[in-house]
Amino acid sequence: MDIDLPDVVAEVGEAFARYEAALVGNDVATLDELFHNDPRTLRYGGGENLYGYAEIQAFRAARSPVGLMRSTARTVITSYGRDTAVASTLFYRDNAPGKVGRQMQTWVRFPEGWRIVAAHVSTIDEPRESP
Template sequence: MEINRPEVVAQVAAAFEAYERALVDNDVNAMNALFWDTPETVRYGIAEVQLGGAAIRAWRETCEPVPRSRQLHRTVVTTFGDAYATVSTEFTSDATPLLGRQMQTWARLDTGWKIVAAHVSLIEPPQEKA
């Protein structure tokens, strides 16, 4: 299996960037379109759990939009062959002093690259070492 083929990394990075734009713009339809719409899809949020595409869509209809000040840090795209990838990133915003972490598992399906699992969490920022 070939890891990080440049053209596959570019495809996944573009899909991730489309998701990030939709997230910041609160484009619910675009966000929903990028998640795999099946009962097997899982999203662990900061204070909630959605099991299945229907639960993710229902939650998106009522959740608070992310702050427009959201900024990504240290995003890592790793691809495995041409059909599976992970994207990990950290994020900050003016809404909280906490450090956000986000991980997504992406799969290339017949309908394109889709998020099949996601996890979002907040932690205290690590202390700088002296």
């Protein structure tokens, strides 16, 4: 298996950047588009466990657009073959000092493009020392 094919990493990087812009801009239509429309798609969030596209879509529709701005750091995208990749990043919000968010997404290439099939978001106290 080929790992980290440059063109695949670049494609997923573009999809990830599109997701990030949609997230902080509360572009719900794009966020919905980037999750795979399937009952097996899941998203574990900071305060919710969402099973299936319908639950993820309902969460996005109801979420407040306030306080979504954030900065990211240490983003790593690793591809496995031509059709699967994992994107991981740390994120920081001005309204949550001393906290660091962690986000991981599994992306799969479908005929309609790259889509998230699994996501996990959590927040911890910022470690005193970061590697």
